[in-house]
Amino acid sequence: MNQSTNQNQKPQFQTKRPLFDYESLNPTREDDDSIMDGFHYKSGCRYHFFEGVKYPLPCDTDETYRLKINYSISRYCWKGNIFYSPLENELAKGGIRVLDVGCGPGGWLLDMSTQYPNSTFVSVDISSMIRKDQQPSNMGFLQCNIHNGLPFPDNIFDFVFMSHMFTSITENQWQDVVDDLVRVTKSVGWIELMEGEYINSTSGPVTREIQTQLTILMRSRGININICPSVYNILKILKILKMKYSLVKLLLLLKWNCWRIELEDMFKISQKEMDDYETTLNIHGFYVQKKIILQKVKILGNSGIYYDVLSC
Protein backbone atom coordinates (compact mmCIF):
# COMPACT_ATOMS: atom_id res chain seq x y z
CA MET A 1 0.00 0.00 0.00
CA ASN A 2 1.32 3.45 -0.73
CA GLN A 3 1.60 4.52 2.89
CA SER A 4 3.60 7.62 2.23
CA THR A 5 0.73 9.51 0.59
CA ASN A 6 -0.46 12.40 2.70
CA GLN A 7 -2.60 10.84 5.41
CA ASN A 8 -4.24 14.11 6.45
CA GLN A 9 -4.93 15.23 2.94
CA LYS A 10 -8.35 16.83 2.51
CA PRO A 11 -10.53 15.69 -0.41
CA GLN A 12 -9.43 17.62 -3.46
CA PHE A 13 -12.86 18.15 -4.91
CA GLN A 14 -15.08 20.75 -3.39
CA THR A 15 -18.62 20.00 -2.39
CA LYS A 16 -19.90 22.90 -4.49
CA ARG A 17 -21.25 22.34 -7.99
CA PRO A 18 -18.52 22.55 -10.63
CA LEU A 19 -18.40 25.74 -12.63
CA PHE A 20 -18.66 24.30 -16.12
CA ASP A 21 -21.64 24.82 -18.37
CA TYR A 22 -24.49 22.89 -16.82
CA GLU A 23 -26.95 23.50 -19.67
CA SER A 24 -24.63 22.17 -22.36
CA LEU A 25 -24.33 18.86 -20.52
CA ASN A 26 -28.00 18.68 -19.54
CA PRO A 27 -29.59 20.36 -22.57
CA THR A 28 -33.09 19.09 -21.77
CA ARG A 29 -34.80 17.76 -18.69
CA GLU A 30 -37.81 16.36 -20.64
CA ASP A 31 -38.15 12.63 -21.28
CA ASP A 32 -37.03 11.92 -24.84
CA ASP A 33 -36.38 8.48 -26.36
CA SER A 34 -35.61 9.67 -29.89
CA ILE A 35 -31.77 9.32 -29.52
CA MET A 36 -31.49 12.09 -32.13
CA ASP A 37 -28.29 13.47 -30.59
CA GLY A 38 -26.91 10.08 -29.50
CA PHE A 39 -28.49 10.39 -26.07
CA HIS A 40 -31.84 9.71 -24.51
CA TYR A 41 -33.40 11.47 -21.55
CA LYS A 42 -35.36 10.02 -18.67
CA SER A 43 -36.54 11.44 -15.35
CA GLY A 44 -34.31 14.48 -15.76
CA CYS A 45 -31.15 12.52 -16.61
CA ARG A 46 -29.23 12.11 -19.86
CA TYR A 47 -28.09 8.63 -20.97
CA HIS A 48 -25.72 7.41 -23.67
CA PHE A 49 -26.97 5.13 -26.39
CA PHE A 50 -24.41 2.72 -27.80
CA GLU A 51 -25.41 -0.53 -29.43
CA GLY A 52 -24.68 -3.42 -27.08
CA VAL A 53 -23.64 -1.21 -24.11
CA LYS A 54 -25.67 -2.10 -21.01
CA TYR A 55 -24.38 0.67 -18.75
CA PRO A 56 -27.45 1.94 -16.86
CA LEU A 57 -26.12 5.15 -15.28
CA PRO A 58 -26.52 8.66 -16.73
CA CYS A 59 -23.82 10.79 -18.34
CA ASP A 60 -24.56 14.36 -17.39
CA THR A 61 -23.44 17.02 -14.97
CA ASP A 62 -25.20 15.52 -11.96
CA GLU A 63 -23.55 12.15 -12.58
CA THR A 64 -20.14 13.75 -13.09
CA TYR A 65 -20.62 15.57 -9.81
CA ARG A 66 -21.75 12.36 -8.03
CA LEU A 67 -18.70 10.42 -9.27
CA LYS A 68 -16.38 13.20 -8.09
CA ILE A 69 -17.93 13.20 -4.63
CA ASN A 70 -17.84 9.40 -4.57
CA TYR A 71 -14.12 9.40 -5.28
CA SER A 72 -13.43 12.17 -2.75
CA ILE A 73 -15.23 10.25 0.00
CA SER A 74 -13.45 7.02 -0.93
CA ARG A 75 -10.08 8.74 -0.80
CA TYR A 76 -10.91 10.27 2.54
CA CYS A 77 -11.95 6.85 3.92
CA TRP A 78 -8.76 5.30 2.53
CA LYS A 79 -6.68 8.02 4.22
CA GLY A 80 -5.18 8.98 0.87
CA ASN A 81 -3.99 5.45 -0.02
CA ILE A 82 -5.42 5.34 -3.52
CA PHE A 83 -3.64 2.27 -4.86
CA TYR A 84 -2.10 -0.93 -3.53
CA SER A 85 0.21 -2.16 -6.27
CA PRO A 86 3.83 -1.87 -5.07
CA LEU A 87 4.84 0.75 -7.60
CA GLU A 88 5.24 3.87 -5.53
CA ASN A 89 9.02 4.16 -5.86
CA GLU A 90 8.94 3.51 -9.60
CA LEU A 91 6.13 6.03 -10.09
CA ALA A 92 8.06 8.65 -8.15
CA LYS A 93 11.27 7.93 -10.06
CA GLY A 94 9.38 8.43 -13.33
CA GLY A 95 8.98 6.82 -16.73
CA ILE A 96 6.08 4.62 -15.62
CA ARG A 97 3.04 4.37 -17.93
CA VAL A 98 -0.35 4.11 -16.23
CA LEU A 99 -3.79 3.43 -17.74
CA ASP A 100 -7.12 4.11 -15.98
CA VAL A 101 -9.96 2.22 -17.68
CA GLY A 102 -13.44 3.79 -17.32
CA CYS A 103 -11.96 6.86 -15.64
CA GLY A 104 -15.21 8.84 -15.28
CA PRO A 105 -14.41 12.45 -14.27
CA GLY A 106 -10.82 11.34 -13.63
CA GLY A 107 -10.48 11.99 -9.88
CA TRP A 108 -8.02 9.13 -9.36
CA LEU A 109 -6.02 10.02 -12.44
CA LEU A 110 -5.81 13.71 -11.57
CA ASP A 111 -4.47 12.85 -8.12
CA MET A 112 -1.98 10.34 -9.51
CA SER A 113 -0.70 12.50 -12.36
CA THR A 114 -0.22 15.44 -9.99
CA GLN A 115 1.49 13.32 -7.37
CA TYR A 116 3.83 11.62 -9.87
CA PRO A 117 4.73 14.30 -12.44
CA ASN A 118 7.51 12.20 -14.02
CA SER A 119 5.25 9.32 -15.01
CA THR A 120 2.63 9.26 -17.78
CA PHE A 121 -1.10 8.74 -17.25
CA VAL A 122 -3.62 7.72 -19.89
CA SER A 123 -7.36 7.29 -19.37
CA VAL A 124 -10.24 5.92 -21.41
CA ASP A 125 -14.00 6.20 -21.00
CA ILE A 126 -17.07 6.02 -23.21
CA SER A 127 -18.01 9.49 -21.91
CA SER A 128 -15.80 12.51 -21.91
CA MET A 129 -16.17 13.87 -18.36
CA ILE A 130 -12.68 15.21 -17.68
CA ARG A 131 -12.31 18.93 -17.98
CA LYS A 132 -9.48 19.66 -20.43
CA ASP A 133 -8.34 22.70 -18.46
CA GLN A 134 -7.80 20.45 -15.40
CA GLN A 135 -5.48 17.98 -17.11
CA PRO A 136 -1.79 18.15 -16.18
CA SER A 137 0.61 17.80 -19.13
CA ASN A 138 1.50 14.19 -18.17
CA MET A 139 -2.12 13.04 -18.52
CA GLY A 140 -4.18 12.17 -21.60
CA PHE A 141 -7.72 10.97 -22.33
CA LEU A 142 -9.20 8.84 -25.13
CA GLN A 143 -12.93 8.33 -25.64
CA CYS A 144 -13.66 4.70 -26.48
CA ASN A 145 -15.94 1.75 -25.81
CA ILE A 146 -13.87 -0.83 -23.93
CA HIS A 147 -16.03 -3.64 -25.33
CA ASN A 148 -14.52 -2.92 -28.76
CA GLY A 149 -11.06 -3.59 -27.29
CA LEU A 150 -8.65 -1.11 -25.74
CA PRO A 151 -7.07 1.03 -28.49
CA PHE A 152 -3.48 0.24 -27.46
CA PRO A 153 -0.80 -2.22 -28.56
CA ASP A 154 0.16 -5.19 -26.36
CA ASN A 155 2.48 -4.86 -23.35
CA ILE A 156 2.78 -1.10 -23.03
CA PHE A 157 1.48 -0.11 -19.58
CA ASP A 158 3.31 -0.68 -16.30
CA PHE A 159 0.15 -0.21 -14.27
CA VAL A 160 -3.47 -0.72 -15.39
CA PHE A 161 -6.18 0.44 -13.00
CA MET A 162 -9.96 0.00 -13.21
CA SER A 163 -12.47 0.90 -10.51
CA HIS A 164 -16.21 0.65 -9.97
CA MET A 165 -16.99 -0.78 -13.39
CA PHE A 166 -19.47 -3.48 -12.37
CA THR A 167 -22.35 -1.56 -13.99
CA SER A 168 -20.35 -1.15 -17.22
CA ILE A 169 -19.54 -4.81 -17.79
CA THR A 170 -22.02 -7.66 -18.04
CA GLU A 171 -21.14 -10.92 -16.38
CA ASN A 172 -20.35 -12.47 -19.78
CA GLN A 173 -18.06 -9.59 -20.73
CA TRP A 174 -15.81 -9.62 -17.63
CA GLN A 175 -13.40 -12.29 -18.87
CA ASP A 176 -12.84 -10.48 -22.19
CA VAL A 177 -12.32 -7.15 -20.46
CA VAL A 178 -9.79 -8.62 -18.02
CA ASP A 179 -8.01 -10.42 -20.89
CA ASP A 180 -7.66 -7.06 -22.64
CA LEU A 181 -6.30 -5.41 -19.48
CA VAL A 182 -3.71 -8.19 -19.27
CA ARG A 183 -2.89 -7.78 -22.98
CA VAL A 184 -1.98 -4.08 -22.69
CA THR A 185 0.00 -4.59 -19.45
CA LYS A 186 3.78 -5.06 -19.69
CA SER A 187 5.10 -8.53 -18.90
CA VAL A 188 5.87 -7.65 -15.26
CA GLY A 189 3.31 -4.85 -14.95
CA TRP A 190 0.55 -4.59 -12.36
CA ILE A 191 -3.22 -4.71 -12.75
CA GLU A 192 -5.46 -3.36 -10.02
CA LEU A 193 -9.25 -3.59 -9.83
CA MET A 194 -11.59 -2.14 -7.23
CA GLU A 195 -15.22 -3.15 -6.93
CA GLY A 196 -17.88 -2.79 -4.25
CA GLU A 197 -19.86 -5.51 -2.53
CA TYR A 198 -23.41 -4.22 -2.81
CA ILE A 199 -25.16 -6.98 -0.92
CA ASN A 200 -24.07 -7.37 2.67
CA SER A 201 -25.32 -8.16 6.12
CA THR A 202 -25.28 -4.64 7.52
CA SER A 203 -28.35 -3.42 5.60
CA GLY A 204 -31.76 -2.82 7.18
CA PRO A 205 -34.98 -4.32 5.69
CA VAL A 206 -35.85 -1.45 3.33
CA THR A 207 -32.29 -1.16 2.06
CA ARG A 208 -32.25 -4.92 1.55
CA GLU A 209 -35.47 -4.69 -0.46
CA ILE A 210 -33.95 -1.97 -2.66
CA GLN A 211 -30.88 -4.15 -3.14
CA THR A 212 -33.11 -7.06 -4.16
CA GLN A 213 -34.97 -4.88 -6.68
CA LEU A 214 -31.69 -3.56 -8.07
CA THR A 215 -30.27 -7.05 -8.33
CA ILE A 216 -33.28 -8.13 -10.40
CA LEU A 217 -33.16 -5.01 -12.55
CA MET A 218 -29.44 -5.38 -13.19
CA ARG A 219 -29.80 -9.09 -13.91
CA SER A 220 -32.23 -8.17 -16.69
CA ARG A 221 -29.31 -6.29 -18.30
CA GLY A 222 -26.88 -9.17 -17.71
CA ILE A 223 -25.11 -7.26 -14.93
CA ASN A 224 -24.17 -9.04 -11.71
CA ILE A 225 -24.39 -6.61 -8.81
CA ASN A 226 -22.29 -8.99 -6.70
CA ILE A 227 -19.35 -9.30 -9.06
CA CYS A 228 -16.44 -9.50 -6.59
CA PRO A 229 -16.32 -13.33 -6.31
CA SER A 230 -16.29 -13.61 -10.12
CA VAL A 231 -13.55 -10.99 -10.44
CA TYR A 232 -11.59 -12.92 -7.81
CA ASN A 233 -11.96 -16.10 -9.81
CA ILE A 234 -11.06 -14.44 -13.09
CA LEU A 235 -7.93 -12.81 -11.78
CA LYS A 236 -6.75 -15.80 -9.77
CA ILE A 237 -5.52 -13.15 -7.44
CA LEU A 238 -2.70 -13.24 -4.97
CA LYS A 239 -4.09 -10.86 -2.36
CA ILE A 240 -7.43 -9.31 -1.58
CA LEU A 241 -7.67 -6.24 0.56
CA LYS A 242 -10.99 -5.28 2.07
CA MET A 243 -12.06 -2.01 3.57
CA LYS A 244 -15.28 -0.98 5.18
CA TYR A 245 -16.95 2.40 5.26
CA SER A 246 -20.43 3.70 5.37
CA LEU A 247 -20.92 6.92 3.46
CA VAL A 248 -20.46 5.86 -0.12
CA LYS A 249 -23.47 3.62 -0.14
CA LEU A 250 -25.76 6.52 0.60
CA LEU A 251 -24.47 8.47 -2.37
CA LEU A 252 -24.72 5.50 -4.68
CA LEU A 253 -28.31 4.76 -3.73
CA LEU A 254 -29.37 8.37 -4.12
CA LYS A 255 -28.75 8.25 -7.82
CA TRP A 256 -30.46 4.96 -8.54
CA ASN A 257 -33.89 6.57 -8.23
CA CYS A 258 -33.40 8.29 -11.60
CA TRP A 259 -34.46 5.15 -13.36
CA ARG A 260 -36.66 3.61 -10.69
CA ILE A 261 -38.68 6.65 -9.64
CA GLU A 262 -41.28 4.46 -7.92
CA LEU A 263 -38.65 3.52 -5.35
CA GLU A 264 -38.21 7.13 -4.25
CA ASP A 265 -40.00 6.75 -0.89
CA MET A 266 -38.00 3.64 -0.13
CA PHE A 267 -34.77 5.51 -0.85
CA LYS A 268 -35.73 8.15 1.70
CA ILE A 269 -36.40 5.52 4.37
CA SER A 270 -33.26 3.66 3.38
CA GLN A 271 -31.10 6.74 3.91
CA LYS A 272 -32.26 7.01 7.52
CA GLU A 273 -32.06 3.27 7.96
CA MET A 274 -28.43 3.23 6.85
CA ASP A 275 -27.59 5.59 9.71
CA ASP A 276 -29.55 3.49 12.20
CA TYR A 277 -27.96 0.22 11.07
CA GLU A 278 -24.56 1.79 10.43
CA THR A 279 -24.68 0.18 7.02
CA THR A 280 -21.28 -0.29 5.45
CA LEU A 281 -20.03 -0.99 1.97
CA ASN A 282 -17.06 -3.28 1.44
CA ILE A 283 -14.74 -2.28 -1.35
CA HIS A 284 -12.53 -5.08 -2.62
CA GLY A 285 -9.17 -4.12 -4.03
CA PHE A 286 -7.56 -6.75 -6.26
CA TYR A 287 -3.99 -6.28 -7.41
CA VAL A 288 -1.94 -8.72 -9.31
CA GLN A 289 1.26 -8.82 -11.34
CA LYS A 290 0.98 -9.95 -14.93
CA LYS A 291 3.83 -12.47 -14.89
CA ILE A 292 2.23 -14.05 -11.83
CA ILE A 293 -1.18 -14.22 -13.48
CA LEU A 294 0.38 -16.07 -16.38
CA GLN A 295 2.18 -18.47 -14.07
CA LYS A 296 -0.99 -19.08 -12.10
CA VAL A 297 -3.05 -19.78 -15.16
CA LYS A 298 -0.43 -22.25 -16.28
CA ILE A 299 -0.23 -23.99 -12.92
CA LEU A 300 -4.01 -24.10 -12.68
CA GLY A 301 -4.25 -25.63 -16.12
CA ASN A 302 -1.92 -28.42 -15.04
CA SER A 303 -3.01 -29.12 -11.51
CA GLY A 304 -6.43 -27.61 -10.96
CA ILE A 305 -5.59 -26.97 -7.28
CA TYR A 306 -6.80 -23.41 -7.12
CA TYR A 307 -6.62 -22.67 -3.39
CA ASP A 308 -3.23 -24.34 -2.92
CA VAL A 309 -1.86 -22.19 -5.68
CA LEU A 310 -3.31 -19.02 -4.16
CA SER A 311 -1.70 -19.60 -0.79
CA CYS A 312 1.81 -20.13 -2.21
Ligand SMILES: C[S@@+](CC[C@H](N)C(=O)[O-])C[C@H]1O[C@@H](n2cnc3c(N)ncnc32)[C@H](O)[C@@H]1O
Ligand atom coordinates in the same frame (compact mmCIF):
# COMPACT_ATOMS: atom_id res chain seq x y z
C1 LIG B 1 -19.44 4.02 -12.09
S1 LIG B 1 -18.42 4.89 -13.19
C2 LIG B 1 -16.80 4.65 -12.46
C3 LIG B 1 -15.86 5.79 -12.81
C4 LIG B 1 -14.48 5.71 -12.13
N1 LIG B 1 -13.74 4.55 -12.55
C5 LIG B 1 -14.61 5.75 -10.64
O1 LIG B 1 -14.19 4.80 -9.97
O2 LIG B 1 -15.13 6.75 -10.13
C6 LIG B 1 -18.34 3.85 -14.61
C7 LIG B 1 -17.63 4.54 -15.77
O3 LIG B 1 -17.55 3.60 -16.84
C8 LIG B 1 -17.79 4.30 -18.05
N2 LIG B 1 -18.24 3.30 -19.04
C9 LIG B 1 -19.42 2.63 -19.05
N3 LIG B 1 -19.46 1.78 -20.10
C10 LIG B 1 -18.28 1.93 -20.75
C11 LIG B 1 -17.72 1.34 -21.92
N4 LIG B 1 -18.40 0.42 -22.61
N5 LIG B 1 -16.49 1.73 -22.32
C12 LIG B 1 -15.79 2.66 -21.63
N6 LIG B 1 -16.26 3.26 -20.52
C13 LIG B 1 -17.49 2.89 -20.07
C14 LIG B 1 -18.84 5.32 -17.67
O4 LIG B 1 -18.91 6.37 -18.60
C15 LIG B 1 -18.35 5.75 -16.30
O5 LIG B 1 -17.48 6.83 -16.38
